[in-house]
Amino acid sequence: MCGIVGLYLKNVELHAQLGCMFKPMLIEMSSRGPDSAGVAIYRNPVKAGQTKFSLAHDDSGFLWETLETNLAASLNCEVATLKVANHCILVTDAAETEVISWLQTNCPEVRIVGSGKSIEIFKEVGPPEKVYEQFELEHASGTHMIGHTRMATESAVTTAGSHPFATGADLCLVHNGSLSNHNILRNNLEREGIKFQTENDTEVAGAYMTWKIRSGATLRQALEDGIKEIDGFYTFCIGTQDGFAVVRDPIACKHAVMAETDDWVAMATEFRAIAHLPGSEQARIWEPEPSTIYVWGEQ
Amino acid sequence: MDMLDLKELGVRGVNSVLHDLSKSRAKSYKINNPMGQHSIACGLDAPMQIKIEGHVGFYCGGMNQHAEIKVNGHAGVGLAENMMSGRIQVSGNASESAGATAHGGLLVIDGDAASRCGISMKGVDIVVGGSVGHMSAFMAQSGCLVICGDAGDALGDSIYEAIIFVRGKVASLGTDCIEKEMRPEHQAKLKELLEASSLQADSTEFRRYGSARTLYNFDVDNADAY
Numbered sequence: 248m249c250g251i252v253g254l255y256l257k258n259v260e261l262h263a264q265l266g267c268m269f270k271p272m273l274i275e276m277s278s279r280g281p282d283s284a285g286v287a288i289y290r291n292p293v294k295a296g297q298t299k300f301s302l303a304h305d306d307s308g309f310l311w312e313t314l315e316t317n318l319a320a321s322l323n324c325e326v327a328t329l330k331v332a333n334h335c336i337l338v339t340d341a342a343e344t345e346v347i348s349w350l351q352t353n354c355p356e357v358r359i360v361g362s363g364k365s366i367e368i369f370k371e372v373g374p375p376e377k378v379y380e381q382f383e384l385e386h387a388s389g390t391h392m393i394g395h396t397r398m399a400t401e402s403a404v405t406t407a408g409s410h411p412f413a414t415g416a417d418l419c420l421v422h423n424g425s426l427s428n429h430n431i432l433r434n435n436l437e438r439e440g441i442k443f444q445t446e447n448d449t450e451v452a453g454a455y456m457t458w459k460i461r462s463g464a465t466l467r468q469a470l471e472d473g474i475k476e477i478d479g480f481y482t483f484c485i486g487t488q489d490g491f492a493v494v495r496d497p498i499a500c501k502h503a504v505m506a507e508t509d510d511w512v513a514m515a516t517e518f519r520a521i522a523h524l525p526g527s528e529q530a531r532i533w534e535p536e537p538s539t540i541y542v543w544g545e546q
Numbered sequence: 547m548d549m550l551d552l553k554e555l556g557v558r559g560v561n562s563v564l565h566d567l568s569k570s571r572a573k574s575y576k577i578n579n580p581m582g583q584h585s586i587a588c589g590l591d592a593p594m595q596i597k598i599e600g601h602v603g604f605y606c607g608g609m610n611q612h613a614e615i616k617v618n619g620h621a622g623v624g625l626a627e628n629m630m631s632g633r634i635q636v637s638g639n640a641s642e643s644a645g646a647t648a649h650g651g652l653l654v655i656d657g658d659a660a661s662r663c664g665i666s667m668k669g670v671d672i673v674v675g676g677s678v679g680h681m682s683a684f685m686a687q688s689g690c691l692v693i694c695g696d697a698g699d700a701l702g703d704s705i706y707e708a709i710i711f712v713r714g715k716v717a718s719l720g721t722d723c724i725e726k727e728m729r730p731e732h733q734a735k736l737k738e739l740l741e742a743s744s745l746q747a748d749s750t751e752f753r754r755y756g757s758a759r760t761l762y763n764f765d766v767d768n769a770d771a772y
Contacts, residue, residue, distance in 0.1 A: 519582035
């Protein structure tokens with residue numbers, strides 16, 4: 248089960264409506280995933296030399312200001328934080344690896360749910376509508392968004408186990424299906440220095456793509472290698488800072504549908520999620536083919 | 547023609563009207579705002595005309611008997627699943643497993659059909675104006691699958707007595723599916739189906755595929771495979 252949705256805006260005039268357009272898409276997939284929900288939104292890119300982190304803490308009263316002060320003093324860097332429910336968007340000019348290391352040592356209860364230049368990730372247990380409203384996304388503007396509604400089958404219903412999984416470098420991946428070789432892939436990636444936060448199979452697929460992109464691959468190349476090395480049933484929807492992609496395994500039995508107009512490209516597990524978008528009646532609609540990579544936006 | 551607004555009535559409300567077999571019921575309906583919802587116009591059991599204005603979700607027209615359903619849009623997974631008789635036509639593309647297990651009637655997809663089109667078909671005739679995806683006509687038992695475009699991998703895998711006509715390229719044939727001679731009776735049947743579907747295609751450009759019938763009986767030479 249689970250529902251995945253993605254929306255990439257081709258028309259810049261629609262950027263201000265991204266959150267509003269995406270909301271009914273995610274909510275429509277509630278029946279496929281009532282346990283937890285999460286979204287990645289690409290917006291407000293930071294300046295060169297800065298990194299944006301999406302952080303989360305189970306305690307909504309956690310003092311992010313204290314973390315901001317301590318991090319700035321310890322690493323002698325600029326830090327700005329913005330609290331959003333139990334999440335926080337932190338922007339800093341310190342090196343990404345140093346910040347991660349500092350957080351793991353000094354605030355181990357803080358979860359790093361995403362990092363990059365544009366990406367912001369919000370995820371929580373509970374019905375998708377509640378999750379979406381909690382993070383004030385309805386009026387959010389941005390370029391593209393990816394979302395997941397989860398019916399847990401493979402690991403616990405926790406915020407950490409909620410999707411999407413972002414493993415750095417602005418990459419975010421949502422997944423409908425199950426992977427069969429994630430343990431061996433996880434071991435291999437750990438040897439490459441990648442750290443995992445959960446036992447979840449989807450996190451491995453995200454980490455694999457991040458590793459490929461950090462090694463110099465384009466999103467398309469990373470996905471081409473992924474088709475060869477990732478085994479299982481899957482429909483992936485993937486976002487990068489300027490790219491949006493969809494790929495299915497060679498058997499292609501996990502549902503997926505795509506629609507495109509001059510203004511937007513959308514994917515969903517079921518078309519009823521896309522039906523809410525303006526212009527969907529006139530959109531070109533098709534089922535993505537197996538082992539075929541669909542990419543938009545990547546330079 | 548009576549109008550039914552699916553946004554207002556919901557799928558159950560619309561289907562309840564269509565299932566009403568009383569004599570006062572209209573003979574034709576137009577369904578607006580389908581919004582990609584599932585199971586629209588499922589289980590119909592009377593001669594009537596249904597026009598759906600927009601894209602439908604999974605299982606549209608499933609188990610249909612006697613009714614004629616036209617979808618002006620795209621159809622999701624399992625279109626006309628287990629149809630018994632009647633006619634269903636879709637103006638756009640159809641997702642996977644269109645016409646699955648269907649026993650009778652005519653299913654016409656003007657655009658492309660995705661994977662597993664006609665899987666386990668048991669007597670339905672399916673005409674696809676575009677191409678079909680992989681594993682189409684898998685374990686197809688009877689009826690005809692007409693493909694005006696190309697066919698994906700493993701066409702007709704483990705096919706029984708269904709007949710497949712393809713105008714374009716076949717990516718690969720499935721186990722026990724072979725090309726067969728196009729005899730006059732096949733040419734006549736194909737022509738009849740193309741005419742019935744109103745799709746423009748020259749019947750002489752098609753090739754016929756069917757079962758080599760080597761899987762029908764146990765072959766002792768294959769014993770090692772078990």
